[in-house]
Amino acid sequence: MATEANILDEAAAPRTEAATARCVIVLDETLPPGLAANAAAVLAVTLGARVPGVLGSDFEDADGGRHPGLVDRGLPILKAPAGDLAGLRARALAAEIIVIGFPRFGQATTDYEAFRERVSQTPAAELAYLGLLLSGPKKTVDKLTGSLPLLR
Numbered sequence: 136m137a138t139e140a141n142i143l144d145e146a147a148a149p150r151t152e153a154a155t156a157r158c159v160i161v162l163d164e165t166l167p168p169g170l171a172a173n174a175a176a177v178l179a180v181t182l183g184a185r186v187p188g189v190l191g192s193d194f195e196d197a198d199g200g201r202h203p204g205l206v207d208r209g210l211p212i213l214k215a216p217a218g219d220l221a222g223l224r225a226r227a228l229a230a231e232i233i234v235i236g237f238p239r240f241g242q243a244t245t246d247y248e249a250f251r252e253r254v255s256q257t258p259a260a261e262l263a264y265l266g267l268l269l270s271g272p273k274k275t276v277d278k279l280t281g282s283l284p285l286l287r
C-alpha cells in the first residue's frame with residue numbers, strides 16, 4: 136500500500152503527470168474562516184514546494200511590472216465533515232495519488248517541532264485532520280471528491 140511519504144517523495148521528482156494533475160483542497164466544514172484560510176494556505180504552499188511544475192510562468196502587467204507565477208490550474212476548496220477526512224485520506228492513499236494532510240495539531244501551536252512531536256506520539260488511526268490536499272488524475276480526484284460541496 137502506498138504511504139503519504141512515498142507518494143510525496145515521488146511527487147518531488149519532476150513528472151509531467153504531477154504537473155498537470157487535478158488538485159483539490161478539502162477542509163473541515165466547521166473551521167472558522169480565518170482558520171480555514173490558514174489551513175488552505177498551508178496545504179497550497181506545501182504543494183507548490185513539493186511538486187514541480189504547478190506554478191505558471193511569471194507575467195507582466197501592461198506597464199511592464201513583473202508578477203510571480205501563480206498556480207496554473209483551478210484549486211477548488213471543498214468542505215467535508217471533520218470525521219470524514221481520515222477516511223478520505225486513506226482512500227486517496229490507496230488510489231496512489233498525492234495526499235498532503237494537515238493534522239489538527241498544526242493549529243494548536245506555532246512551534247513546528249512541538250507539532251512534529253505531537254504527531255509522532257499519535258497513532259495514525261487517531262490523527263484528526265483540518266484539511267487535505269489531493270492531487271492526481273482528474274478522474275481519480277473527482278471520484279474521491281465529486282460529491283463534496285464548495286467551501287463558502
